[in-house]
Amino acid sequence: MLDEWYQGGTPIISLPYDVNMSVDPSKLSIDIYPTKVLVTKGREIEVNEETVAVAIRMVELMREAEGIGLAAPQVGLSWRLFVAHVPVHEDDPADPEIPCSSMDYQVFFNPKITEFSKDMEPYDEGCLSLPDLTGEVRRPSTVTMRALDIDGNPVELQATGLMARCWQHEIDHLDGIMILDKMSQMSRLKNRSLIKSYKRAAKG
DSSP: OOOOTTTTTSSSSSOOTTTTTOOOGOOOOOOOHHHGGSSSSOBOOOOOOHHHHHHOOOOOOOHTTTTEEEEGGGTTOSSSEEEEOOOOOOSSSSSOOSSSSSSSSSEEEEEEEEEEEEEEEEEEEEEEEEEEEEEEEEOEEEEEEEOTTTSSSSSEEEEEHHHHHHHHHHHHHTTTTTTTTTBBBHHHHHHHHHHHHHHHHHHO
C-alpha cells in the first residue's frame, strides 16, 4: 500500500510541509499514558496532503520504536487514523486464505471493523504508549475491516492472527480505549506499580 510513498524506511516523495498546516509532522512524538488524548475518541478525517504527511511520520515513529502499530491519538491527534506493519514470519502459512501479516506498511483512515469471529483468543499485548508493560487481552482471532487507504480509496480487508489483533488494538485507541481497559485482572495486578509510575512521571 505504501510502495509509492515509502520505501526502505525513507519517504520517496517530498511532501511540502506548508507553514499554514495545523500539524507539523516533524514535531510529532509518541505520547505516554496518562495523557488525555489517549482516552479521547478520535474524529473522522479526510485523506489529503496534511493527513498523509502525518501518516508517513507515524510510520517512521513506529519503526523507530520497533512497534507493529501506531494510532493517531498516540501522537497527540484525535484522528481516526492508524498505521501498522506486522512483518511476515517464517511460521506464517505459505498461502493463507486470510493474511496474518503484511509485506508492506499499512495506512488506514477512518477504519471500522464490520465483522468479528466468534472465538476469543488470549495474548499478551504491549503498547508503545505504555513502555515495558504487557498484559493478557482476549480478542476475536479474525476480523473484517473497512477503511480508506493512503490514496483515499475505500478498501475492505480481512486479517487473522497477530495482524487482526493489531488492527483491533489500534482501533481501540481511536475510541479512547487502551489495553489497560481490557487486560485480565491478573495482568492489571501485575502491572499496578508500573501504571502508578506513569502517573507519577506525568505529574513531574
